[in-house]
Amino acid sequence: MMPKPDSLQGSLDLLVLKILSRRPRLHGYALMTAIQEISEDVLRVEEGSLYPALHRMEEAGWVQADWVIKENGRRARIYELTAEGRQRLAVEQSRWEAVSGAVNRVLRMA
C-alpha cells in the first residue's frame, strides 16, 4: 500500500475550513472532490476520516450542518463555516504557514 500524501497531521481540518470559507454549503463528497481538484490530485482525503472530522468540527462549533434536498429528491447534509470557524481558520493557517516556512528554511539552509 502506498503511503498517502495527505497524511500531514492536522492538515485535514485546515483544508476543510479553507474550502468552506471560499465555497460555503458543500456536502462531504463535494468537499472531498474539491480538495482533490484544487490540489491537482496530489492530496487525497481518506474518505473514512472525513466524516468523523466533520462531526468533530461540528461539535467544536467551527462548522454548522444543515439538511437540504437535492435535485434528485434525496437529502444531503451540507456544511458551512461559523464565525468561530473563521477565527479558527486564521489560527490554523498562520500556524501552517509558520511550520511550512520553517520546514522550507531548513530545506534551503541545510
Place this chain on the structure above:
Amino acid sequence: MSLRTRLGNVFRRQQVADEIDEELQSHLDQAIEAGRDPLEAKRALGSALRLREESLDTKLASWLDSLRSDAAFGLRLLRKNRVASAAAILSLALTIGTSTAAFRLIDAILLRPLPVAHPERLHLLTYQFTDQNGKKRAGDSFDYPLFRQLRSAVAGQADLFAISNAGRVDLTYGSDQEMEPAFRQYVSGWTFSALGLQPSLGRLLTAEDDRQPGAHPVAVLSHDYWTRRLGGDPKVIGRTFRQGNNLYEIVGVGPAGFTGTQPGTITDIFVPTMMNAGFIGNSNWGWIRVWVQLRPEASAETVRQQLAAGVKQQRLEKVKTWAGTSPKEIDDYLNANVELPAAASGASGIEREYRKALLILGALAALLLLIACANVANLMLAQAAARAQEMALRVSIGAGRVRLVQLVLMESALMALAATVLGALFAWWSAPFVVSLLNPPDNPVRLLLPTDWRFLAFELVLTAAVVFLFGLVPALRASGVQPIDAMRGGGDPHGRRLMNGLVLAQVAFCFLIHFVAGLFVTTFDRLSHQPLGFSAERLLALEVVSKGKPPAAVWAELADRMRSVPGVQRVSPSEWALMGGNAWVIDVRMPGLTTSDGWRVYLLSVAPGWLETMGIALRSGRDLRSTDNPETTALVNEAFAKRYFAQESPVGKTFERQVNKGKMVQITVAGVVADALYEDPRVGIRPTIYMPFETADGPEGARDRATFMVKTASPDPLALAGALRHQVQQTGFGLRVSSIDTQQQIVDDCTTRERFLALLSRFFAGVALLLAGVGLYGVLNYSVLQRRREIGIRMALGAQPAHVAWKVTAEVAAMLVVGSGVGLAAGIGSERYLETLLYAVKATDWAIIATPVATLLVAAILAALPPLWHAIRVDPARVLRAE
C-alpha cells in the same frame, strides 16, 4: 454542538445514528454518480459501523449514554432477580420511610425556623429551677410586671414581647350552647410587627391594641384556623365571638404558614396580653414566655446579663415576703441561672418534653436504615460474586474500572430510587400517624408537616447516602475482579470476610435497638402498672365551669341532679381529678415550730363520700362530713402519717397551715386514708391532705369550677356523657361542661411519652429483628452455596452432618457473639443519655440484657435452619460430578 444538544441526543440516539447513516449513504451515492465502482467506494469509506460509532461518540455525551445503557442493564438485572430485588427494595423503603418520618417530626418540632423575618435573632428567656424530683430544669414562665421591667431595661438593644402558652379555651360565635374549643394565645400587641409578619386579611395586632388591661377585645385568627374553621370566609373581619366574659371582634387573619411560636400546637386565635386583665399587675403568676429579638448590633451576652440582673432584682423583692422557706431554697431561687438560648424554631412544652425522645427515635431509625443497607450490601456482594465471570469478561475486553463501578452503582441507585419513592409515601402516611400518638384526641399535638424542599433535600441526601452505603463497596469489589481468578473459579475469601463484617454490624445494631426498646418498654410497663391507690374503673371526671361564682348550694344541687341519672352510682365533687396534671402544694408545720421546718404537701379538696367513689380505703378515723368546719378539718394519707407522725396515730392531732400572709390556722386530722397517686406516676406517692370541698380559698376565692367524679354502673362510662351534660345545662347559673374524660384516660395520659417511645421502639425492634434475620439467612445461604464443593468433599470423606453444620455456621456464630457484645456495650454506654426517659429500670438489669440475647438467639436459629438443612443434604456425588 452545545452540551444541551449532546444531552438531548442521548435520548434520541437512534435518530442521530440514522442521520449519520444517511449522510454516509449520500456520500456513496455521490461517489457512484461520479462513476466510481460501488464496492471500491464503499471500501474507501471504510466500515460504516466504525464510522458511525466514532461520529456518535462526538455527537452524544458519552458518559450519559453509558449511564443510560447501565440503567437499562440494571433494570434488566433487577427484574431477573425479582424476589431478591423486591425484598431489598421493600426493606430499604420501610427503613427510608421510617427515617424520613422521624426527620419530618424532628424537623417540625426542633429544627424548622419559624416563618418570621429574622428567626436567627430570636431568643427565649429561661431560668433554672429545681423540680419536685430534685432535678434541675429550665423554666420559661414569667409574670407580667417583670416582663415590663425587663422590656424597658434592654430597650434599644432588643425587642421583648410576651407570648402566653396556647391554651385550649371555649368560645362561641353564637349562643352559649354552641361553645367550641379553640387554642387561644395572648401576645404582646407589637409581636407581629417585630416578627415582620404581614396579614393575609384585615390587619394584625399593634402596640395600640395592648395598652389598658381589659380594654382591647380584638382578635387575629391564624390562617390555619381561618381556613379550617371558617372556610376562608373573606367577610370574617368585624365578626365577633365570645370567650369568657369578653366579646372579641375579629380584626384580621395572620399570614399563611405562621402557626404561632409553639411547635406542636397550632394557635387558632391571637389576642392582646392586656385581655388577660386579672394577671397584668400580678407578679405571682407566671403565664407568659419572654421572647427576645436582638437588634442586629446587640450582643446576646450583654442583653442576657441585663435581663438576669432584672430577674434577680425582682426576686430579691419577692423573697422578703416569704415565710416558711428554708434559706437554701431562697438562695437557690435568687442565684438561679438566667439563660437566653436561641429559639429560631420556637419553644413549647412539646419541644421540651419530646426533644430527647425524638432524637433517640431518629437515631434508632438511622440504625434501622444501616441494618437494611447492610442487608442490601450483602445481597449485592453475593450477586457480585455470582457475576464475577461476567465482570471478568468485561475487564478482559477492555472495560475500565470506573466504568464497572458505574455499572454496579447504577443498579444500586435504581434500587435506592425505587425505595426512596416508596419510603417517601410511607413517611407521608406515617408521620401524621406518629404525631397522633403524641397526645390524647381532645388535646392533640398539631403540626404542619409540609412536603417542601427540606423534605425533598433530606430524601435526596438520604438516597445518595444509601446508594454509597450499600453500593460502593460491592461495586468496588465487583469491578476489582481479576479475570484470571474469576475464570479459574472458586470462592472468594475476601468477599466472605466483608459479608461477615456486615453481619457483625447488623447484629450489633439490632442488639442495640432491642436493648433500648427493652428499656423503654419496661419503663412504660412499670409506670403503667404502678398501683394507683384508687380505682379508675367505670369512673368519669366531669369538669364543670360557671360564668360567675355561684353559691355552694348550686354545686350541691348539680351533684344531686347527676345522681338522678340512670346508670350513675355515685357522684362526688372535688377540686380536680387525680393525676390530671393539676397540683395544689401548700406548706404546713407542727404547731410551735419555726417556718423553716415547714412541710410541703399536696392538698385536694373533696366532698364527703369522695373516698368511696374513688375506691380509696379509710385506714383509721372517719371520712369528712358536711358538718365539718371546712377550714380546720382534714384527712391525711398514710405517707403523711408515716412521715410526720411516725409511730403514733395522727387521728385527732393538729398541724398548722398558713393562710393569707402569716395567719396560721390549726387543722385537726379526722382520719387516715390509703395512699393514692396525686400527680404523675413518676413523682410517686407524696404526703397528701384532703380537705372539705367547701374550702374554696384558691387563688381567687369563691369557686367557679369543680370536677365531678361519677361512678357508673356500665363499663363504658362515656355512654352517660350526654345525659350528664344535660343535667349541667338544666342547673342554670351559667354552668357548662368544660371537659369529660374517663379517669382511665386521664391516667393513661400521664404516660403518653412512655407509651409513644415503647410503641415505636418496639416497632423498630421488630423490623430490626426481621431485617437482621433475613440478613443472617442470606449470608449463611450464600456461604453454603459457595462451599458446596468443599462440603461435598468433606461428606465424601466421611464428615458427620453435625461437623459440617458447625463448619458452615462457626464464622457467623462468632459474628453473632461479637456483635451482641458490641451492641450490649453500646447499650449500657447509652444509658446515661437515656436516663431521663427511664423509670425504675437499669441497663444492668439482667432481664434487660437477657431479653435481646434470647430474641436474637431464637431469630438466628430460625434464620440458620434452612441453609443448614441444605448444607447437610448436599449430595457429594452430584456436586462433584457437576464440577
